[in-house]
Amino acid sequence: MTAQVTRRRRRGSELEHAILEAVREELAAVGYAGLTMDGVAARAQTSKPVLYRRWPSRAQLVMAAMRRDVPSPGELPDTGELRSDLVALLRRLARRFDDWPKGMIAGLLAETLSDPELSVLIQDLFTGPMSQLAAEVLERAAARGEIHGERLTPRIRRLPLDLLRSEVFLRGQAPPDLYIDQVVDEILLPLLHAI
Missing domain, CATH: 1.10.357.10 (Tetracycline Repressor, domain 2)
Structure with a gap:
């Protein structure tokens, strides 16, 4: 029998917190020049469209993390x-x-x-x-x-x-x-x- 893992979908401030923490971690790992929306999405366990709905660019995503x-x-x-x-x-x-x-x-x-x-x-x-x-x-x-x-x-x-x-x-x-x-x-x- 295969165990099913159900993952609760994060929304609102919980999702935003996870994304902005992922930005920090990605910056630590790869620096600003190497930071990509793909990398942040993977680290935050979300999708690129979720990121782009809130922050249309990499620069805006990093500034949101700093502004926090x-x-x-x-x-x-x-x-x-x-x-x-x-x-x-x-x-x-x-x-x-x-x-x-x-x-x-x-x-x-x-x-x-x-x-x-x-x-x-x-x-x-x-x-x-x-x-x-x-x-x-x-x-x-x-x-x-x-x-x-x-x-x-x-x-x-x-x-x-x-x-x-x-x-x-x-x-x-x-x-x-x-x-x-x-x-x-x-x-x-x-x-x-x-x-």
Whole structure:
């Protein structure tokens, strides 16, 4: 008698979680250049059409996996002080890359030279959801009276993330805590208190 194995069909967030985990594992195994929809589908035990229904390209699939680690507005702790809020924000965003394969960021950045869609998606990651987090930290500080909220230009609101992104892009990996402390103490706080 042959034993029948019935596999429950995954849907929704359970399926998405499995797919995005498979993306991480594939990146660790083959890097961005070797990542294929076939490989991700096989690792996630699903089909390519399932992937393409959600993510029309490899670049969009990888960005979805990266975006999953970005905290939502309101998830950041309010320490009651601008400095510690900025340090907490930048460290948390930088640590998002700790679980990713070594060299993955550098590989993705190298691919942006030949994949304009990937370049746009990476820029959107840093200027979209992540910029909302920086704005939240600055608005809380303004509400506490630590800085002048009415003087915060869009460029100043983006500066914490621009500095983090610059370091990530230059190094190809997350910066150390010392870098974040120096950026906050030597650049951001003097600027924010001077305006």
